[in-house]
Amino acid sequence: MPEIISPLPGIFYRRPGPGKDPFVEPGQRIEVGQTLGIVEIMKQFTEVQADVSGVVESFAVEEGAMVNPGDVLAVIATEGVQ
């Protein structure tokens, strides 16, 4: 199944801001270019977008966890998705 990779190190967030709803929940459908999360580094917040369409199978990283470049953030199920 396709994996969404973090291109940079930093702190991973699934929401656009504190107290806001997550960008997307497991089980929800996403499209190419849709934001899955944010990585914070050097006082900058970089949105990580899906490069495939499908259904979010799971997140591989907890909210607020440290990620490194190349780490898997989420797994996307594309099978059977039109």
Added chain:
Amino acid sequence: MALEIITPGLSTTVQDRGRSGYYNVGIPQCGSMDRYSSEIANALVGNDSGPGTGAAVLECSYVGPTFRVDAVTSIAVAGAPVEVKVNGEPRPQWARLELKPGDEVSFGVIKGGTKFCVAVRGGIDVPMVLGSRSTYVLGAFGGFQGRKLAAGDVLPIGVANGPLPHAAQLPENHIPRFTGPRELRVIMGLYAHRLTERGRALFLESEWTLTPVADRMGLRYDGPGVEWVERKQPFGAGSDPSNIVDAGYAVGSIQIPGGTQPIVLHRDAVSGGGYAMVGTVISADMDLLARSAPGTKTRFTEVTMDTALEARRTEARRLREAIASLG
């Protein structure tokens, strides 16, 4: 000849060897954080390595830019390991790459370190400000319009001022390490006497971990914290024992606000303030900070001034030998 930014990356700035002589009025030296890599990249494309500010390069942090050139030129990418692509085809790092008009250069995900630089034959020809082309983002001057690059920026390229070296690729043994633990050599002081014996031992004998709070201004480390000598704080020093009456900061100096997380100041740091500096990273090891990714395990080792000066000469010789190896 120009270079057009298609996507800017996370934080791409124009940097040369820096702007010396204005730290006393609060203007930091700026310049490439990993000087060795910038010098090698410039040497590979035949940019003059004589005295002065050197040719300006693009310094890229974590996520590189995508750019296009409008003329025949040579570039070289040095620094943090990253996949380099020309029109989508992989190309080597630490090597001279020949480009044609319309060629598009892009980068993959970095595999270590934090920064890589792109040198272009002739250098990035932005105006000199206070004797340097380096960007000081916080001060909004130098570099390209005093800021990090944005999509659509068109950067002028200068005229080549030196011959191309014979070799187009740096030999493997001259490529530094961008992963793994670090030992940073420090000279203790000027405020190391503010630490207790135990505080000093905690600082020098513990393993510290680089946090994601690290940029051109400074790098913050996590660890056991330190311990300060108790005293009645003098007027103007603030209430926390990590505070002092304001003093000048050295590049590479280490402050420990609250006694918890040491911060090593780097090339864009403020020139003074009210935190006790327990030591200063020696100049020969400043590049190692630029090559440390968040999570890097780090130890601070005390050395003498003589050792620091010898290390500086060794580092300079290492660079000269690397450049000489290109022929």
